[in-house]
Amino acid sequence: xxxxxxxxxxxxxxxxxxxxxxxxxxxxxxxxxxxxxxxxxxxxxxxxxxxxxxxxxxxxxxxxxxxxxxxxxxxxxxxxxxxxxxxxxxxxxxxxxxxxxxxxxxxxxxxxxxxxxxxxxxxxxxxxxxxxxxxxxxxxxxxxxxxxxxxxxxxxxxxxxxxxxxxxxxxxxxxxxxxxxxxxxxxxxxxxxxxxxxxxxxxxxxxxxxxxxxxxxxxxxxxxxxxxxxxxxxxxxxxxxxxxxxxxxxxxxxxxxxxxxxxxxxxxxxxxxxxxxxxxxxxxxxxxxxxxxxxxxxxxxxxxxxxx
Amino acid sequence: xxxxxxxxxxxxxxxxxxxxxxxxxxxxxxxxxxxxxxxxxxxxxxxxxxxxxxxxxxxxxxxxxxxxxxxxxxxxxxxxxxxxxxxxxxxxxxxxxxxxxxxxxxxxxxxxxxxxxxxxxxxxxxxxxxxxx
Numbered sequence: 001x002x003x004x005x006x007x008x009x010x011x012x013x014x015x016x017x018x019x020x021x022x023x024x025x026x027x028x029x030x031x032x033x034x035x036x037x038x039x040x041x042x043x044x045x046x047x048x049x050x051x052x053x054x055x056x057x058x059x060x061x062x063x064x065x066x067x068x069x070x071x072x073x074x075x076x077x078x079x080x081x082x083x084x085x086x087x088x089x090x091x092x093x094x095x096x097x098x099x100x101x102x103x104x105x106x107x108x109x110x111x112x113x114x115x116x117x118x119x120x121x122x123x124x125x126x127x128x129x130x131x132x133x134x135x136x137x138x139x140x141x142x143x144x145x146x147x148x149x150x151x152x153x154x155x156x157x158x159x160x161x162x163x164x165x166x167x168x169x170x171x172x173x174x175x176x177x178x179x180x181x182x183x184x185x186x187x188x189x190x191x192x193x194x195x196x197x198x199x200x201x202x203x204x205x206x207x208x209x210x211x212x213x214x215x216x217x218x219x220x221x222x223x224x225x226x227x228x229x230x231x232x233x234x235x236x237x238x239x240x241x242x243x244x245x246x247x248x249x250x251x252x253x254x255x256x257x258x259x260x261x262x263x264x265x266x267x268x269x270x271x272x273x274x275x276x277x278x279x280x281x282x283x284x285x286x287x288x289x290x291x292x293x294x295x296x297x298x299x300x301x302x303x304x305x306x307x308x
Numbered sequence: 309x310x311x312x313x314x315x316x317x318x319x320x321x322x323x324x325x326x327x328x329x330x331x332x333x334x335x336x337x338x339x340x341x342x343x344x345x346x347x348x349x350x351x352x353x354x355x356x357x358x359x360x361x362x363x364x365x366x367x368x369x370x371x372x373x374x375x376x377x378x379x380x381x382x383x384x385x386x387x388x389x390x391x392x393x394x395x396x397x398x399x400x401x402x403x404x405x406x407x408x409x410x411x412x413x414x415x416x417x418x419x420x421x422x423x424x425x426x427x428x429x430x431x432x433x434x435x436x437x438x439x440x441x
Contacts, residue, residue: 099399168396187351194344221347225340254338261337289346293338300335 012158014101015141019157022138023102026109031135031144032056035113038063039149046070049115049130050086052146053174056113059090080117080170083130084192087174088199093208095184095192099169101161103183105136110182112173113146119166126166133160133171177208186216197225202233220250227258236265247275253283253290260297269305276301352391355398359386362401363419371416382419397422 022028036055040048040063047063047070054061069089070082084094097103097114107114114133121127135144136157143160145153164171173181177196180189189212197205209226216222223246231239240262247255256279263272279294362368363386369379389397397418404414 187348190344191348194341197340221340221344224338224343228337228340231337252343254343258337261335290338293336297335 012161015157015161028138035134037151045130052132057174093196094174096172096188097183107183117167117170118163177204178211202229205229253279253287272301
């Protein structure tokens with residue numbers, strides 16, 4: 001598959017298509033000049049790029065502060081997975097965007113600087129580099145970046161495409177929980193939210209899920225996530241309201257189970273029993289993974305009821 | 309002697325199977341990421357099936373056979389792809405312009421390239437996990 005990418009990059013297909021038919025729904029020129037600048041020190045393009053987008057998203061930070069969490073001295077660089085993870089413990093959501101030039105430009109046009117992973121060397125001898133795209137100029141055929149020690153680097157879009165394609169066009173944005181990228185698909189947004197929930201304060205996780213649900217109201221995972229986050233934040237009534245909608249919409253064993261737990265906490269024992277029974281019924285019918293969990297919940301509800 | 313051993317083995321087996329039930333005694337909230345994994349796995353399985361379906365299309369298979377491709381080898385190769393590789397292959401197939409006059413040619417090219425690069429050893433889809441800056 002690297003071979004296929006190599007062929008594509010020689011011709012910069014995506015850029016040629018873009019310049020031949022500029023998208024009608026974005027401006028011809030964008031420059032997010034308010035994006036902070038952190039000149040990188042040697043080998044620390046990862047922390048510098050992160051500090052840039054995190055500060056732009058409202059959490060001021062510096063490359064030095066981030067170095068310990070994302071710089072891996074042994075490997076001489078920052079692992080992608082750690083680049084994505086770092087913002088989460090600062091209350092920001094990192095989300096992969098779609099791997100193509102259109103997606104990148106639309107994201108920047110929406111006011112979101114994008115971290116891109118570039119290979120400045122050859123396919124066989126890669127020189128990896130993280131930079132932040134902060135604008136573009138379609139008439140000139142250029143992209144604008146914060147990169148290395150250059151505050152405003154102008155690069156031909158074709159060059160960006162060549163160097164970006166060699167990383168599989170890997171890129172991500174960092175945003176506050178209540179905002180969504182414009183160029184990310186449901187799977188990537190969901191993944192971003194779910195991983196955020198693990199590290200974030202529950203109230204922020206709830207915010208993140210709520211925002212995503214506005215775009216994808218039929219998502220089981222997003223709905224369950226919101227219910228769980230509300231529960232964890234102490235809003236048990238809110239959690240129950242969300243979970244009952246999700247459970248009914250999807251007949252999800254996990255949603256029924258968690259609804260039962262929420263109702264139990266609210267003291268609504270009869271309603272909890274109904275939910276627990278629905279959870280077990282659904283699990284036994286088609287979600288065997290949750291049978292033992294549903295059974296345990298049902299047992300607890302029954303115990304509570306008989307203890308009255 | 310043999311009977312006693314059997315009886316003991318049976319008793320132990322029953323006892324162990326009972327303790328397995330005791331492990332799941334705690335009622336708890338089911339975590340979002342546990343459900344997400346299941347959903348992601350289902351999605352991944354669907355994408356894999358999608359790729360195999362395309363490979364097994366009569367016209368695609370015919371074209372590959374004409375090029376001398378061993379269909380069993382091709383299927384085995386697709387089945388052995390990692391999740392990331394399946395996603396990339398599926399994306400390439402999706403991106404193939406649907407209205408193009410030679411859509412079949414594009415699809416066949418994608419599969420042939422996959423097999424050739426395999427033979428030449430350039431199959432690592434994401435090499436950047438090795439050396440990062």
